Amino acid sequence: MIKVDPDLLIQANPxxxxxxxGKIKNAKGKVERVTMNILQRxxxxxxxxxxxxxxxxxxxxxxxxxxxFSTMVSAIHYTExxxxxxxxxxxxxxxxxxxxxxxxxxxxxxxxGFKGRWGSAHKPIGEAIRWEHGSVVTLTTAKAGDSIxxxxxxxxxxxxxxxxxxEEEFLLGLMNALPDMPGVSCFLESTPEGDxxxxxxxxxxxxxxxxxxxxRGQEGYYKKWxxxxxxxxxAMLEDQEFIRxxxxxxxxxxxxxxxxxxxxxHIESTLDQEPWYDGERQLxxxxxxxxxxxxxxxxxxVEGTDVWEQLAWRRSTIxxxxxxxxxxxxxxxxxxxxxxxxxxxxxxxxxxxxEYYKGLVLGRREFGAINRQEGTLRATWMPTCEADxxxxxxxxxxxxxxxxxVIDTAEGxxxxxxxxxxRHSVLxxxxxxxxxxxxxxxxxxxxxxxxxxxxxxxxLVQLADILSIYYGRCVVIPEMNSSGLAYxxxxxxxxxxxxxxxxxNKLSGKTDEKFGWRTTDSQDYGGVRTVVISMLQGILRxxxxxxxxxxxxxxxxxxxxxxxxxxxxxxxxxxDVLALAIGAYNIESATVYGEDFVERRVPKDLEGLxxxxxxxxxxxxx
Numbered sequence: 371m372i373k374v375d376p377d378l379l380i381q382a383n384p385x386x387x388x389x390x391x392g393k394i395k396n397a398k399g400k401v402e403r404v405t406m407n408i409l410q411r412x413x414x415x416x417x418x419x420x421x422x423x424x425x426x427x428x429x430x431x432x433x434x435x436x437x438x439f440s441t442m443v444s445a446i447h448y449t450e451x452x453x454x455x456x457x458x459x460x461x462x463x464x465x466x467x468x469x470x471x472x473x474x475x476x477x478x479x480x481x482x483g484f485k486g487r488w489g490s491a492h493k494p495i496g497e498a499i500r501w502e503h504g505s506v507v508t509l510t511t512a513k514a515g516d517s518i519x520x521x522x523x524x525x526x527x528x529x530x531x532x533x534x535x536x537e538e539e540f541l542l543g544l545m546n547a548l549p550d551m552p553g554v555s556c557f558l559e560s561t562p563e564g565d566x567x568x569x570x571x572x573x574x575x576x577x578x579x580x581x582x583x584x585x586r587g588q589e590g591y592y593k594k595w596x597x598x599x600x601x602x603x604x605a606m607l608e609d610q611e612f613i614r615x616x617x618x619x620x621x622x623x624x625x626x627x628x629x630x631x632x633x634x635x636h637i638e639s640t641l642d643q644e645p646w647y648d649g650e651r652q653l654x655x656x657x658x659x660x661x662x663x664x665x666x667x668x669x670x671x672v673e674g675t676d677v678w679e680q681l682a683w684r685r686s687t688i689x690x691x692x693x694x695x696x697x698x699x700x701x702x703x704x705x706x707x708x709x710x711x712x713x714x715x716x717x718x719x720x721x722x723x724x725e726y727y728k729g730l731v732l733g734r735r736e737f738g739a740i741n742r743q744e745g746t747l748r749a750t751w752m753p754t755c756e757a758d759x760x761x762x763x764x765x766x767x768x769x770x771x772x773x774x775x776v777i778d779t780a781e782g783x784x785x786x787x788x789x790x791x792x793r794h795s796v797l798x799x800x801x802x803x804x805x806x807x808x809x810x811x812x813x814x815x816x817x818x819x820x821x822x823x824x825x826x827x828x829x830l831v832q833l834a835d836i837l838s839i840y841y842g843r844c845v846v847i848p849e850m851n852s853s854g855l856a857y858x859x860x861x862x863x864x865x866x867x868x869x870x871x872x873x874x875n876k877l878s879g880k881t882d883e884k885f886g887w888r889t890t891d892s893q894d895y896g897g898v899r900t901v902v903i904s905m906l907q908g909i910l911r912x913x914x915x916x917x918x919x920x921x922x923x924x925x926x927x928x929x930x931x932x933x934x935x936x937x938x939x940x941x942x943x944x945x946d947v948l949a950l951a952i953g954a955y956n957i958e959s960a961t962v963y964g965e966d967f968v969e970r971r972v973p974k975d976l977e978g979l980x981x982x983x984x985x986x987x988x989x990x991x992x
Contacts, residue, residue, distance in 0.1 A: 377487055381453055382421075384446040385414035391483035392445055394474070401481055408671050409433070409617035410442040411585045416613050417446055417555070419583040424552045430569075430576050430612040431559035432710065434619055435702045443527050443557045444474040448482075450525050450555065451475075451505040452489030458507035458525035461544065463533040468497075468509040471529055475499060475507060512540045522549055526556045532563035532570065541568040558612070562701060562710045570711060574928065574942050576612035577601045583613060592616070594657065597731045597920040598927070599707045619684070619703040620657065620668035626675045627682040634678040637685075646694035647685045652729060653705065697721065708927050718903065718929045718936045720911045727910070728927075731920040736763040737820070740836045749840040760833065764918050765800065765816035772801040772960035773816070773844040774869070776953035777834055778945045779853040780824065793822040794830055795945035797922075798841055799953040801960045802914075813909075813957055814916035815950065817841070821921045827853060831860045838866055842963030845869045847956055849948065850886035858886050869959055887952055902951040903936055909954050922946040 380387050385406055393401050406414065413429065420427035433439035447458055460475075462468035476499060479492045490502035498508040508521075512534030526544060534540055541558075548554050560569050578601055581589040595616070619625050629637070641650045653668060654677060661667045665676040672680075684699065692698040704710035709725060711717075717724070737759035741750045751763070767773070776799065780792035796819035804810050817840075819833050834857075838844050846861065847869040848854045858868055862885075870883045889899045909915050910926070917923060928942035938944035 377484075380484060381449070381488055383414070383418060384449040385411065385418075385442075387449055387484060388442070388445040392448075392478055393481040393483075394441060395477050401477065404438075404441070406442070407438060407617075407623070408621045409437050409439060409615070412579075412588070412591070412615050412617060413439065413442045414446070415585040415588075416579050416583045416615060419580075420555075420613075421553075422582075426548075426552060427555040427557075428612045429555075429557050429615055430572055431557070431615040432573060432704065432707050433559050433561060434617070434622075434704060435561065437617070437622060439559045439615075440471055440527075440529055441474060443529075443559065444471055445478065446555070446557075447507070447525055447527055448475050448478040451501065451507060454524070454553070455504040456524040457522065458505070458527070459521055459523040460507065460509040461526065461528045461534075461540075462509070462511055463530040463535075465509075465511050467530055468511055471527060472497065472499070472507070472509050512537060521547055523547060524549065524551070524554050528556070528558040528560075530560050531558045532560040532567060534568075538568035538571070541572070562704075570939060572612055573614065573707075574939070576614045579613050579615070595706045595708070598709075598728045598924060600920065600924060614707070616704075616707045618657075618669060618705050620653075620680050620705065621671040623672050625683050625703075626672070626679040627686055629679050629682055633682070634676070637678040637681055641681075646696060647681075647688055648696055649725075650681050650684075652725065653681070656729065656732070657705070708924075711927070717927065717939075718931055719907055719926050723910045723913065724923065724927045726913060727917050727923045730916065730918045731923050733764070733918045735918065737761075738763065740840050742836055742839060747839055747843055749836055751840065759820045761817060761837065762820050762919065763817040765814060767841050767963050769963060771803055772962045773841040774799055774801075774953060774956065774960040775834060775838055775841070775844060775846040776949045776956075777830070777846060777848045777854070777857065778949040778952070779827070779830065779849060779851060779857050780945075793824050793943065793945055794819070795821070795949040796823065796830070796834055796837065797946070797949045797953055798837060798844070799950075799957060799960065801957050812914055812916050813954065815919055815922065815953075818919060821946070827856050828860060830857060831864065831866070835861065835864055835866045842961065843867060844961045844963070845959060847952060847959070848886045849952060850888055854886060867961070869956070887956070889948060889952065899948075900936070902955040903947075905955055906947075906951040915954060917950070919946070922950060926950075 380390060389403070389405055392404060394404050396402055413431065416429055417427055431439050450456055451458055460468050460471045462471065476494060479499065489505070492499050492501045498506060500506045526548065528541075528544065531537060531541070545556070548556060558569065558572065562570070578592040578596065584591055592614070599614075642648050654666070657668045658666050658677060659668075659670050661670075661676070662673060663676075667675060667677050668680050687703065688694060688696055688699045692702065700709045708728075709721075736751075736753065737756045738751050738753045739758070739760045741752055742748070743750065751766070754760075776795075776797050778795040780794050797815055798817040800814050800816045802811060802813040817837065819837065823830070823833075825833070834846055838846055845867050848858050848861070850858070862868055868885045869887070870885055871887060873882050873884050875882045889902065925938065925942060925944055925946045928939040929936065929944055929947050930939040938947070
């Protein structure tokens with residue numbers, strides 16, 4: 371049996387050191403030992419995985435109030451300074467924030483029970499701490515201009531990054547100060563401050579941890595948020611990506627208020643009764659799970675409590691600490707990594723509506739390809755696994771329903787490559803209809819080309835054409851930007867039905883018909899872009915459309931007001947938003963599907979091979 375030196379284990383694992391030998395100051399100023407909470411365990415696991423792989427560690431954290439994110443990062447910082455001859459730097463939004471984090475390091479150094487078995491003695495010198503073996507940690511603020519450029523730190527701890535002055539420019543200088551070597555670490559953490567700026571951009575472009583970067587037994591813990599906060603999807607090198615770390619408020623053991631049976635029944639009987647604690651039923655619907663004690667709880671982390679005690683804590687916190695403002699609670703104590711950005715920034719679309727649509731994306735969708743029957747205008751849906759899908763579908767074509775396709779092309783084919791490429795958006799919308807029984811079906815997004823779509827224009831033409839055939843040769847509305855003209859020219863050559871707009875000709879004094887849609891806000895075309903977006907605002911606010919596509923809802927949540935223009939927030943895209951707005955505005959132009967429905971079953975021996983769809987549907991043909 372191989373014996374492992376326990377001292378080596380302590381040195382290799384900051385979390386183990388923290389729980390065994392580290393001490394912190396509590397809110398009353400008393401020095402005490404600490405047990406890692408769920409957020410701190412996730413931070414430590416990701417850091418340990420990076421070190422095991424021998425690669426740089428870049429971690430970005432969206433933190434709830436008073437949950438120890440800075441405490442854990444400071445513990446990692448301290449152990450790195452003790453084990454190595456490192457230069458570390460703490461960067462805060464203001465001097466007081468930086469000094470608070472520096473004080474954490476000083477408390478660790480003063481009370482280290484492992485002292486003498488690593489590193490050396492330390493000495494605070496002004497706004498810095500130095501160790502005899504050569505390590506040093508200094509502090510600065512984002513208000514200090516280019517002060518970081520003169521340093522070459524191996525460890526950076528950026529705290530309250532979203533609140534920095536000129537965060538984007540300062541972050542760029544910060545990242546360029548890090549040397550290119552495996553042992554460097556950069557931790558960026560913050561409470562949210564709107565969906566614009568450097569922190570929001572890096573969060574949007576980060577990725578969720580791989581299984582080996584999660585705590586044991588929590589692999590894939592982020593999947594409950596993946597629909598509303600997906601990975602960026604860009605082909606980036608893993609050792610150059612920031613890893614997202616997040617924990618919802620209900621995943622903390624102390625986010626509960628002890629109740630007796632009478633109080634539990636009161637909470638249950640008054641769900642969402644008052645506006646100031648609205649959202650309780652949705653929390654249960656999205657995150658309710660049975661615990662090991664046989665009681666319902668939010669999430670799958672905490673034990674020994676139930677959902678009523680968790681909701682009681684939420685009510686109390688909203689009332690006492692958030693001024694009866696549930697949006698303030700969502701910002702300070704987020705339930706997911708996107709609603710907090712909505713609560714803290716000026717987004718274009720109604721935040722309550724966005725939360726409603728996040729609930730819809732949990733519904734079923736099918737993944738597949740469409741095969742055209744040679745020599746006909748008939749097409750067959752073939753289920754595939756998600757990775758092989760060319761299309762996503764939520765609703766099969768229905769006789770008597772009206773459909774249209776909207777295409778927002780990337781701004782030129784050269785824009786479908788590069789560091790942050792544009793992408794095409796191809797959406798199928800169905801007009802609202804009422805059944806003979808009186809049941810109303812809202813306007814809906816029923817299918818799309820699988821995102822992100824960065825194919826060449828000629829391939830886009832073929833994808834949109836087969837989709838048009840599948841939905842009864844429905845009309846296609848291309849947005850007439852530079853590549854939209856190239857699309858339209860090629861599409862008309864193969865018979866794709868292109869929508870025509872009516873345009874007033876000042877010279878002739880007559881109305882001309884022209885192909886495609888113009889979304890320009892200009893003197894010639896008026897404020898068309900603003901008009902269609904404003905109309906979409908009302909449609910979403912009134913829930914007059916069904917949108918179950920996670921990518922569309924993600925873009926809607928990241929669409930912000932920047933000065934006088936409405937556009938995608940930092941690190942986000944708005945192709946789906948604009949396509950949806952154009953489609954909803956022109957929904958009366960949808961063409962009626964009149965073909966009879968014909969069902970064609972996929973042979974049994976092929977069903978298992980194709981992987982199917984989330985709903986397990988057969989192939990269909992029209």
